[in-house]
Amino acid sequence: MAYGFMLPAAILVAGLMYWPMIDTFRESLYATTFLNPNPTFIGLKTYEQLFGDSTFWQIVRNSIIWTIGVVFLQNVGGFLIALLLNQKLPGQGILRSLILLPWVLPGVVAAILWRFMYDPQLGLINSFFMRLGIVEHGVGWLAEPSTAMAAVIFAAFWKGFPFSTVVFLAALQNVDQEQVEAAKIDGAGSLRRLFDVVIPAIWPVAVVNVLLTTILTFNYFDIIYVLTRGGPLNATAIFPTRIYEVGFGQFKFGEAAAYGSLSVLVLVLFVGLLLLVQRRQVKAA
Amino acid sequence: MSNRMLKSAALAAATAWLLAGTAYADQTVIKFWDNQQTESGLSVFQQEAVKRFEAENPDIKVEVTTIPYPEYQQRLLTAVQAGNGPDVSTVDQIWNSAFAVAGAIQPLDDLAKQAGIKAETFFPGAWESANYNGQLWGIPFNVDVWFFAFVNKKLFQDAGVDPASIVTWQGLEAAAPKLTDKSKGQFAIGLTGNKSEYPVGMSDSFIYSNGGSVLDDSGKCVLTSKEAQEGLAFYKKMADYAPAGILNAPNEPMRELFLNGTLAIELWPALEQPTLDKSKIDWDLYAAFAPEGKKPVGMFGGWNLVLYKASKNQEAAWKFIQFMTREDVNGDVVDLIPANVNAAKAFLQKSRRKPDMILDHLNNAKPRPLSPRYLEVSEVQQNMMQKILSGTPIADATAEACTAIDALK
Numbered sequence: 001m002a003y004g005f006m007l008p009a010a011i012l013v014a015g016l017m018y019w020p021m022i023d024t025f026r027e028s029l030y031a032t033t034f035l036n037p038n039p040t041f042i043g044l045k046t047y048e049q050l051f052g053d054s055t056f057w058q059i060v061r062n063s064i065i066w067t068i069g070v071v072f073l074q075n076v077g078g079f080l081i082a083l084l085l086n087q088k089l090p091g092q093g094i095l096r097s098l099i100l101l102p103w104v105l106p107g108v109v110a111a112i113l114w115r116f117m118y119d120p121q122l123g124l125i126n127s128f129f130m131r132l133g134i135v136e137h138g139v140g141w142l143a144e145p146s147t148a149m150a151a152v153i154f155a156a157f158w159k160g161f162p163f164s165t166v167v168f169l170a171a172l173q174n175v176d177q178e179q180v181e182a183a184k185i186d187g188a189g190s191l192r193r194l195f196d197v198v199i200p201a202i203w204p205v206a207v208v209n210v211l212l213t214t215i216l217t218f219n220y221f222d223i224i225y226v227l228t229r230g231g232p233l234n235a236t237a238i239f240p241t242r243i244y245e246v247g248f249g250q251f252k253f254g255e256a257a258a259y260g261s262l263s264v265l266v267l268v269l270f271v272g273l274l275l276l277v278q279r280r281q282v283k284a285a
Numbered sequence: 286m287s288n289r290m291l292k293s294a295a296l297a298a299a300t301a302w303l304l305a306g307t308a309y310a311d312q313t314v315i316k317f318w319d320n321q322q323t324e325s326g327l328s329v330f331q332q333e334a335v336k337r338f339e340a341e342n343p344d345i346k347v348e349v350t351t352i353p354y355p356e357y358q359q360r361l362l363t364a365v366q367a368g369n370g371p372d373v374s375t376v377d378q379i380w381n382s383a384f385a386v387a388g389a390i391q392p393l394d395d396l397a398k399q400a401g402i403k404a405e406t407f408f409p410g411a412w413e414s415a416n417y418n419g420q421l422w423g424i425p426f427n428v429d430v431w432f433f434a435f436v437n438k439k440l441f442q443d444a445g446v447d448p449a450s451i452v453t454w455q456g457l458e459a460a461a462p463k464l465t466d467k468s469k470g471q472f473a474i475g476l477t478g479n480k481s482e483y484p485v486g487m488s489d490s491f492i493y494s495n496g497g498s499v500l501d502d503s504g505k506c507v508l509t510s511k512e513a514q515e516g517l518a519f520y521k522k523m524a525d526y527a528p529a530g531i532l533n534a535p536n537e538p539m540r541e542l543f544l545n546g547t548l549a550i551e552l553w554p555a556l557e558q559p560t561l562d563k564s565k566i567d568w569d570l571y572a573a574f575a576p577e578g579k580k581p582v583g584m585f586g587g588w589n590l591v592l593y594k595a596s597k598n599q600e601a602a603w604k605f606i607q608f609m610t611r612e613d614v615n616g617d618v619v620d621l622i623p624a625n626v627n628a629a630k631a632f633l634q635k636s637r638r639k640p641d642m643i644l645d646h647l648n649n650a651k652p653r654p655l656s657p658r659y660l661e662v663s664e665v666q667q668n669m670m671q672k673i674l675s676g677t678p679i680a681d682a683t684a685e686a687c688t689a690i691d692a693l694k
Contacts, residue, residue, distance in 0.1 A: 034362060035386050035657055120530035121470055121542060137467050140530020143479075145675070148533070231480035232532035233671050248359045250660045251366070 021264065027257035034251035046258040055234060059259075060266060063218060063238040065149060066156075067270065070217040073157035075210055078164025083194075085165065086172045096169070103162035107222030114155040115227055118142050142228050145235040152236050156223045160216070164209055171205035172198065207278050211271060218267050239263035312346045313601040316371035319349070319588075320357035321620060334618045338608045345601045365389050365593070372596035373605055375426055375588040378414035378652050379659045385422040386657040390591040392420045396603055402610075410585035411624045414652040423589030424610050425624030429554035430650040432490040432583025433643075434573035437566055440464060440471065440549040448569055451550065454519055454576045461526040464549040473526035474550040475539030483536045484670040485663050486584045486653065487552060492516035493582035493651050494575040499666070500654040504694065506687035508669070509680070515576075517679050524674055531674055554586065555643050556621050559636075570639060572646040585650035587621055622647065658693050665689045 028046055030039035050056040085096055102110060117124050120138035129135045141151040175198055183193045199206075221240040224230065230237030230245065237245075239259060247256030317335075321328065328351040335347045350371070352360055358377070364370045365384075376384055384390045402424065404412045411425035436448045444463040450456035457474075464473035477483040489499060497512030507513060524531050528542060536553070543551035544564050551557070552573060561568050575581040590606045592599065609618055615628035616635075622643070623629045629647070633640035656662055669686035673679055 034366060035383055037366060037387060119538065121528050121538070121547070122545075138470070138529045140533060143530035143533035145532075228533055229480040231671060232478075233668075233675060245664075248363075250664065251362055 021261075024257045025261045028254060028261050030254050032253040039254075042254070046255055047262075050255075050258055050262070055237070058234050059237050059239060059242050062149065062234070062236060063263070063266065064270070066153060066224075066236070066238050067214055067218045069149070069153040070156045070160065070220075071210060071213045073153065074160045074164045074213050074217075075206070077157060078161045078209075079168045079206070081161065081165045082168035082172055085169055099165055100162045102159050103166075105159070107159065107220075108226055110159045111155065111223045111226030114158070114223070115142075118151055118155075118227070143232055145233050148228055148232060148235045152224050152227050155227060156217065156220060159223060160213065164213060167205060167209045168202065171202035175201045211274060214271060214274060215267065218263075218270065239266070312344055313598045314346045314348060315373060315596070315598050315602050315605060316348050316350065317605065318352065318361060318371040318374040320352050320354045320375065331618050334609070334614055337614070338605060341608070342601070342604060345598075345604065347605060368595060370593050370595060372593055372598055372602040373590060374593070376423065376591050378411070378585070378587055378589060379655075379663075381415055381423050381589050381591065382417035382655050382657040383659065384591060385417050385420070389593060389595075390422055391594055391599070392422060393424065393592065393603075394421045396592075397421055397424070400603075400607055402607070406612075406626065407610075407624050408585075408626060408629070408647050408650075410647075410650045410652050411587055411589070414585070414587070414655060415589045417655060417657070423591040424606050426588045426590045426610060426615075427619035427621040428585065428587035428624045428629075428647060429556055429621040430572075430583035430643075430646050431486045431552070431554050431586050432494075432573050432581065432650070433553060433555055433557070433646070434571045435543065435551045435553055435557060435561060436569050436571065437543065437546060437549050438569055439546070439567055444549075449571065452571050452574055452581065454574055457523065457574050458519075461523060465526045469547075471547050472528045472542070472549070474523055475536075475543060475548050475552060476520065476524050476527040476531060477534045477536055477539065478524065478531035478670055478674040479533050479535050480667050480671065481535055482663060482667075484674075485666045486586065488517060488520050488666070488670055489584045489653055490552075490573070490582070491520045493584065494579060495519075496579065499662070500656060500690070504654075504656060506690040508666075508683040508690075509687050514679050514683060517673055517683065521673055521679070532671055554621065555637055558638060570642075572642055580649060581646070583646055583650045585647075585652040587624060589624075656693075661693055662690050665693075 027039075029041060029043055031042045031046070032039045081099065085092065085099065089095060105113075116122065118126075118141045120126060120140040120143070123138070125141065126135065126138040130138070139147070141147050179197050179201070180193055183197050188196065218238075219240055221244065224236050224238060225241050225244065228236045230241040240263070243256050243259045243263065246252050246259060319331065328349065331349050331351065335349055339346060358380070361370070361374060361376070365387075370389070376390075385392070407425040408428050411428045415421055415423040415425055434451060436451070438448060441448045441460075441464070444460070446460045446463050451460050461473040465471065477487055492498065492508075492513045493516075495512045495516040497510050497514075497516050498507050499513070501507045508517075528534065528539070528548070539548060539551055540553065540557075540560075542548035544561075544566060546566065550573075555570070558570075572581045572583070590609060592602050592606060596602050608614055610625055612625050612627045615623035615625040616632040622637075623632050630640070630644065633643055637643055653659065654662055665686050669682045672682040672685075
C-alpha cells in the first residue's frame with residue numbers, strides 16, 4: 001500500500017530526473033552531428049577520443065580550479081560578511097538588502113558589467129590600478145592565460161557571495177547566545193568564541209552551503225561564456241562552456257553528450273569527496 | 286440584450302469566422318526566417334516587401350520571423366534538426382554546404398535554370414558560396430566584405446599620416462607606430478584575437494590579400510603555404526599596435542574605441558557606415574590592405590536563401606526566393622548589401638560613401654572555406670590564431686592547424 005502511494009512520485013522523479021541523464025549517456029554512444037542526423041552506434045569511441053585529447057584534461061583541471069576557487073571565496077567571503085551584518089550596525093536593514101543586489105542580477109548582466117570593469121582600455125579596474133601606479137598601461141586581465149581564470153573566479157565570487165551571506169546570516173542568528181555568553185564569562189576572547197562556539201554551531205549549515213555552491217558553480221555557464229568564451233587558449237574552458245561550444249556551436253551532439261555525462265561523473269566524484277571529508281571531520285570531532 | 290439579438294450577433298460572428306477561415310484555407314502559408322545584424326529596422330522593410338509579394342501572389346501568405354543574429358544559428362539549426370524549420374530561410378554562406386550535406390535543403394539547379402537565374406546576376410563570391418559539389422544549393426541574398434578600413438581622419442592628421450597610404454602593408458607598417466600612443470590609450474588598428482569567428486575572418490583577409498588560402502580546391506589545408514604564413518605574420522606584427530588584451534578582443538570593443546576617438550583604423554564591413562554617420566567622428570574608408578603591387582582581397586560574408594526539403598509548399602517558397610532576390614526588391618529587404626549586382630549598385634549609390642570602391646572590393650572578395658565542416662575548421666583556426674598571438678611560432682601553429690583540419694575529412 002505504502003509503495004503504491006510512493007509510485008507516482010517515483011515515476012515523476014525517474015521520468016524528469018534520471019531519464020534525461022540516461023538518455024544523454026545513450027546519445028554519447030552514438031555519432032550524431034548536424035551532418036549525420038541519423039545516429040550511428042560507436043560505443044565508447046567518443047570517450048576514448050576525449051581521454052586522449054589534452055583539451056579534455058585541461059577542461060577537467062579548469063573545472064576543478066574554478067569550482068574550488070569560487071566555492072572557497074563565496075563561502076569564506078560570505079561568512080565574513082555575514083559576521084559583519086550580524087553585528088548591530090546603523091542602517092542594518094538597508095545593508096542586508098543591498099548586499100543581495102549582485103545575486104539578484106541576471107548572470108549575463110553581471111558578466112557584461114564585469115566585462116566592462118576588466119576592459120583593458122576603458123575598464124574601472126585598470127584605471128584604478130593606473131592611478132595607484134600599480135600598472136603602467138591597461139592590462140587585459142581576461143586576455144592573459146595567467147590571469148583569466150582568477151579574473152572570472154573573482155567575478156563569479158562577486159555574483160554569488162550574497163547567497164552564502166544570507167545562509168550564514170540565518171545560521172548565525174540561530175546560534176545559542178547563552179553558550180556565547182558562557183564562553184565570554186569563562187574568559188574566551190572573540191576569536192576563541194568564533195572558532196570554538198560559533199563555527200561548530202553553524203557547521204552543518206556550512207557543509208550544506210559548500211555542497212550547494214559546489215554544484216551551482218560547477219554547472220555555472222553565464223559568467224565565463226560572456227567574459228571569455230572559455231579562452232584565452234582554453235584557460236577558462238569548463239564543462240558547461242565546452243558542452244555549449246560542441247553541442248550548439250558545432251552541432252556534434254554525440255560529443256556534447258559525452259562531455260555532459262563525464263561532467264556529471266566528475267561532479268559526483270567531487271561531491272562524494274566533499275561528503276567523505278565532512279564525515280571524517282564529524283567522526284574526528 | 287434580447288435573446289434574438291444575441292442569436293443574431295452569434296450568427297454574424299460565426300459567419301465572419303467561417304469566411305475568414307475559408308479565405309485563409311485557400312492560401313498557401315510559407316514560413317520565412319531571417320536574422321538581423323544591424324539596427325536598420327529590417328523586419329519592418331521585410332514586412333513591407335512581403336505585403337508586395339502577397340499582393341502579387343494573392344494565394345500565398347508569408348509569415349516572417351526575424352531573429353537577432355547571435356541567436357540565429359542555434360535556433361535555426363535546432364528547428365531544422367527537429368523537423369520544425371521554416372520553408373525558406375537565410376543561411377550564412379559558411380553553413381550552406383553543411384545544410385546540403387545534411388540533406389536539409391533542395392538543390393536549385395533545375396529551378397534556377399527554368400527561372401532564368403544566372404550566376405552573373407550576383408557577385409562572384411556570393412554565387413560561389415551557394416554552390417557545393419557541382420550543385421546550386423541557395424540563391425545569394427545579401428553580401429558584404431569584412432575588410433574595409435574605416436579611418437579616423439583627425440588622428441591621421443595629428444600623426445601627419447596620409448590615410449590613403451595604409452592600403453598597402455608597407456604603408457600600414459610605417460603608419461602604425463605614428464598612430465599609436467599607448468600613454469594616451471590611442472591605438473593604430475583594431476584587431477581581434479578572441480575565441481570567435483572575428484579573428485578567423487580578419488586573418489583570412491590578410492592571407493587572401495597575400496595570395497594565400499585556407500583550403501585548396503581539394504579541401505586540403507594550405508595554411509602552411511608561404512603566402513598564408515606571411516599574411517599571418519603581418520597580422521601578428523600589426524597586433525603590437527592594437528589595443529591591449531587581443532586574446533579576449535572581439536569586434537565590438539574595437540568599435541567602441543573607434544567611436545570614442547582613440548582608435549585610428551577600424552576593420553568592419555561597409556554596413557558600419559550608417560552607425561558612423563550618426564557619430565561625431567570625421568571618418569573615411571578604404572579597401573584594406575595588401576602587399577605593394579597586390580590587390581586587397583577581403584573575406585566575403587553574407588547570406589543565401591535556401592529552400593527546405595521538408596517544406597510542403599516548395600512552389601510557393603521558390604516563388605518567394607525569386608521575389609526576394611529580384612533587382613527591384615533585393616535592395617529593400619537586406620541590411621548588408623544586396624547580392625543582386627544591379628540592386629547593389631543602386632543601393633550603394635543611394636546609401637553608401639565611395640560606392641565604386643565598395644563595388645570593386647565586393648567583386649574581388651573571397652568567401653571563407655566552403656567546407657561542410659566549416660564550423661570545425663573555424664574552431665581550429667580560432668585556436669591557431671590564439672596560439673600565434675600568444676607567441677607560438679607561426680610555422681608550428683599552422684602545421685598543427687593543418688594536421689587538425691586534414692584529420693576532419
